[in-house]
Amino acid sequence: MEEIIVSGRSIPHVDPILDIWGLPISLYLFLGGLAAGITIFAAVVTILKKDEQYSTAAKIAPIITPIALAVGLLFLLVDLHHILYAWQLFTTIRLDSPMSWGAWTLLIITPLSIIWVAMHMKSIMPMLNMGGCCLGVLGFFIVEKNDGSQVNWEWRYPFLINFEKFVIAQKQVFAWIMLVLGLVVGVYTGILLSAFNARPLWNTAILGPLFLTSGLSTGAAAIMWLSSDHHEVKLFSKIDLFLILIELFLIVHMIMGFRAGSEIQIYAATFFLGGDFTVIFWVFFVGLGLLIPLVLESMELVGKKVPVAIVAFLILSGGLLFRIIMVDAGQVIRFLY
């Protein structure tokens, strides 16, 4: 029998188990992954010049991106303990710190994602109810226009009109930039955790690809949910099916990696193989969040009618649950010494 007693301390959020990072961080990672997934799909569809065909992916779903990023950032800020000093994040760029380049990437991608939405505004929202109060902030940027065309509004300031023209002209370049930034955010959410080699569970190279895949999967699910176009739903259902398979492969790979790893990693694996996180991980995340959607999407492929909303909901909640589990379990499993 081994007994370890720590005396003289019981520090909030550190003892008896670490929980410096709680739900806000999980939500932040989830929203970041979702935003990244949607951005990547929008960019790819645009690069492939299929943005008219898959307009939900290219134009409508990206509306979620700035919202997800903003809310995600809000959660990140909520989790900062010395919040009044948050501006210090932007006084330096520290390439070694995922937190630093994550902050900078978000600083860049958030306005770009808003521009992306604005670029498609006339196409997705041609007729705005100009008298309504629901315009909100948008009211500061647009004016009513009645020239008989299909669009009943125009940007309020000439530089906005010019800028729109410029962006639309450079749409392909813009899409490439968004693709790169989307990938950075997608991978970043995983690397944020895997950079901590003090936490054996996080300290695996698979976490980056796994989080990216999961982010793409949630992105695809969001597009499926929003799309009313049968072909688009089917395409993203197929993509998602593929992503789920990759995700499953990566998960198995990760756990097997732990089993074959150092003493601490073997110990980490036990948390998922009989330990405290076994049921929530295998039943709720893998079962409900991956396998059932996998089955449902396969059924859809062979022509069965499957409610898309359920599939999308399962995948999205699975994605969130996965991040909650990883953040929690990662902090529980500490170095043995």
Add this chain to the structure above:
Amino acid sequence: MKTTRRQFIKISGLGAGSLALATPTFNLLSGKQKPQDDIKSKRYPNYCEICFWNCAGWVYTNEEGKIWKIIGHDDDPNSNGRFCPRGTGGVGSYYDDDRLKTPLIRYTKEDGSQDYREATWDEALDLIATKVSEIKNKYGAESIALFNHGSAGKHFTHLFRAMGSSNIAAPANAQCKTPRENAFKLTFGHELHSPEPLDIQNADCMVLIGSHLGENMHNGQVQEMSMLIERGGTIITVDPRYSVVASKSKIWLPIKPSTDIALLLAWINVIINENRYDKEYIEKHAHGFNELKEYIQPFTPEWASLITTLDPTQIVLAAREMAAAAPAVIVHPGRHVTWYGDDTQRLRAVAILNALLGSWGRKGGFFFSSSASVGKHPAYKVPYPKPKWSWMDIRPGDFPLANTGITNVLVDGSHPDYTGENKIKAWFVVGSNLPVSIPNKQRTLEAMDNMEFIVVVDTMPMEITSYADVVLPEATYLERYDILRLAENRYPTVALRMPAAEPRWESKPGWWMAKQLGDRMGLNQYFAFESYEEVLEAELSKLGVTLEQMKEIGVLKLERPYDDAYMHEGDEIEFETPTGKIELLSTELAALGFDPFPKYTAHAEPPAGYYYLNYGRVPMHTFSRTSNNPNLSDLKKEHDVWINPIVANDWGIKNGQYIWLQNQAGVISDFPVKVRVTERIRWDSVFLPHGFGHNNPKLSRAHGKGVSDTQLISNVMHDPINGSTGMRLNFVTFLTEDPRKETEA
């Protein structure tokens, strides 16, 4: 339920108008505090009052002049400049917002219930002076008893002597070291006192019997033990628990509780029969060796093995280790030694073993300590009146060798069942939490209920304060002048205590209270000084230093007048025993009709499902006094009961679970205690650190945390030699459900 005259009052809601919070407040915009530079800080000399070791040190204040930290004094032989955690955490005793804040007076409300009200000092002191004078006139001053502890007690001792009562006792004796002091006096003609004159730093071997040095932070001894370890010396530990020091021992003997005398006799047997004793020393200085040799023959290691459950070869090996190191060997006399009621005899065996090894008066064994003497202020030169009777007359004939007042005899004289002549009628309790420090709490409560008047002086709302008629808030040691510390050690020292801050709230120093009462009771001549500085100045003048100089140096280090720390070759030594020799055979015990040699007696064993209740110390707390100290409670908020995994498995008890303890007499603990399932305790015992389980809710940090061992110690074995209270023959069993819920249902 019997109604008591004296209701337990929870001191609450009083003194709520407290000053600014002592604890710093925090805000998000704060930059980091600049660390304090102690070289530039102001410091005030003091000696620690958190435990009896009384280490001398410095109290530092920060830039705002508030108490910041306490550091040991380099010239202090008790601490060598290093305090233990309790001394370092002593700042918490000043900052504790649960402290008593104003004098309190018990009163009866219209509905018949009792409560305290805040009072002014004049009001409280006048009331005490009137009541005490009344009782004195009616029953004599002797009927008023003083229970004291620590340096504040000395001022009240002076008051009591001046009043004409010598009924003064401290739990530090009959609940602690009396058997040891008796045994060493009987054997070597010399008591050990405090700090014990153990030359551990020069010893090659130290034997600890039930003493868990390192968990009891007897500072100087812990430091010297570390030196012994550093030098590769041998430690032998006898303990049913794998104590910290057991883990540092070459030989650990996991003995069956209550069988120590058998082991000691076997060791004496081995050392004599293998001719490993110090022949020259014994021949020259000892009395009764041949009788001892004859007496000891039956007590072989094999005999002891059957009793103690120890491996006989280990017993022999341990004896040989000691002998190999002799005379630089110490069979440690321990401190709290009141275990089984035959403790004086056990300590006699320890003393005899030390004598055979020749360690008394030898380098690496027991040295002779030296202490300073100071002058006297005229107020302290006035002769005291002679009391007509004292605590010795309460139970005449009992406990012939009791050398100081016995707390439990005073309790006997106070109890309604006492039929003798010399009744106690009123109590003064100074810095001593009697319901928690004297075993058999119920009897103590009954005695208190029988008192006409009780005054309690304390810094904290301890349990005892709830039974007082008047409660006086004492300033902590960091806020007051006090008696000079004249510690006995390798060299004599004088240490000053002076305030480093003004007393918080209305608290006052003990000397001030004693003087105010003395003045009010017409004892002015005993208190003919305006401030205590006057008294200190007069005392110091004999040494040629002024108080101002002492404030600068803190500790006055003096030379030993003679080179007499150890015995010298060829010295003719007259020991202060009847034979003038080291009495292996105690002529004094024989004359009183006790066994002249220690005898092993089998003690009761726990019935099935019960376990020996072994209690002990944790390094960050002193008794029950520090469990509410914010800094020390931060280190250990609650204790746990140690249970062997085999036992826990039998009971289906899990690590970290809370259980209630019930003793052999059916006493159930007030609160539950957390279980620590650990291999470090024997299967027939549990271990419960002492000092927890406070039941006064006003102790906001300590209340309800764990189990009071004192509550469960209802079986008390009085040592017939001196009346000390053996407390280790209590057995506990486990209750996994809240027992009080059941009775309510």
Add this chain to the structure above:
Amino acid sequence: MRYGMVIDTIKCVGCTDCVVACQTENNVPLGYARDWVVEAVVGTYPELHLEIRTERCNHCIDTPCVRTCPTGASHIIEGGIVKVTANECIGCGACIESCPYDARYVHPNGYVDKCTFCDHRVANGQDPACVSVCPTYCMHFGDLDDPNSEVSKLLATRNSKVLAPEAGTKPQIFYLI
């Protein structure tokens, strides 16, 4: 120059004086601690082994905390002492997550706090508070680069170990065993 500590587990009794000394010296708020004591027991009664050691920031050479800090609040000063600048710290917790020793915590004021090796005392030529109070003299502080320092000599003559070497941080607190 590289400051480090050598701690003798054979002498330590686990009294936690180091903890309370640090708290008072550095005004560490109650409920928080920059150092602590670990007891590890192995074996079965009565064949037991107990190791007691006082732990704190290891002031590693390879510092994941400094690496993961997004603002540069966590930094290394002369002698290899790892420190946090309070008003550069945003309290994101990345350094806490990155420390294999759980040696950092969020101060109630919001910034991350940790052991400083009492650099304010070291600047005065004093030992860190924990070292200076230890009643068992089990802690030693000094320059590991100096072969004549007490710490270097102890490491040269005694068996020692570091904690979690597999974390790869090159900790600078050594335990004599």
